[in-house]
Amino acid sequence: MADNPMAASNCIFCKILKGEIPSNKVWENKKFLAILDINPITPGHFMIIPKHHVDYFYDLPGDEYQEIFELAKKLERPLRNATGAKKIGLVVEGFAVPHAHLHLVPLHKSNDIDPCKAKPGVSHEMKIMAEKIRFELGKEIMRGTKF
Ligand SMILES: [Zn+2]
Numbered sequence: 001m002a003d004n005p006m007a008a009s010n011c012i013f014c015k016i017l018k019g020e021i022p023s024n025k026v027w028e029n030k031k032f033l034a035i036l037d038i039n040p041i042t043p044g045h046f047m048i049i050p051k052h053h054v055d056y057f058y059d060l061p062g063d064e065y066q067e068i069f070e071l072a073k074k075l076e077r078p079l080r081n082a083t084g085a086k087k088i089g090l091v092v093e094g095f096a097v098p099h100a101h102l103h104l105v106p107l108h109k110s111n112d113i114d115p116c117k118a119k120p121g122v123s124h125e126m127k128i129m130a131e132k133i134r135f136e137l138g139k140e141i142m143r144g145t146k147f
Contacts, residue, residue: 008053013099017051024130027137029147031064032071036126037103039096039118044083044129047101048072057092057100068102074145078136079104082129089113 008014015021017033024036026046037045048068054060060068076088085106092102093115105113141147 007055007098011053011099012097013049013101014053017049024126026130026133027075027147032068034071034075036121036130037118038121038126040121040126041091041103041115041118042083042085042106042108042112043121043125044079044085044106044133045103045118046075046079046133047103048075049099049101054100055094055098057094057102060100071147072102072104074140074147075104075137078133078140079106081136081139082132084108091115 012021016023016035023033026034026036028034031051032048033051034046034048037047048071050060050064050068058065072088072090079085079088083106085108087107089105089107089112090102091105091113094100107113
């Protein structure tokens with residue numbers, strides 16, 4: 001498994017984590033960052049990213065592997081409320097960026113899950129969407145969900 005410093009130095013997610021590249025942040029804690037995908041499959045599509053470089057998702061340490069799915073469970077309702085989606089799909093593929101991440105994709109119908117539908121998001125629309133999701137997250141926290 002090993003966090004490879006050479007791989008990490010060229011990794012776009014590691015650069016985002018270091019603040020070298022801007023992103024539309026949805027949420028973060030000490031171990032994970034959630035940001036909008038710049039090529040959303042549907043609007044609101046975001047990713048949960050562990051804050052250290054591991055290439056292959058299944059190489060995440062056991063506790064982080066479990067935590068990333070627990071986070072998905074907590075973050076799905078705010079995303080659903082922000083987008084009006086019927087369901088939130090989960091995708092792990094990892095061909096675009098070699099740094100483990102879990103996609104949360106708002107789904108309005110079953111074939112929305114197709115990663116081939118990903119296309120560049122519009123910058124100002126993504127900023128508004130990130131704000132909407134953060135607002136819904138705030139309501140989730142008010143309901144008593146602990147993050
Ligand atoms: Zn990385």
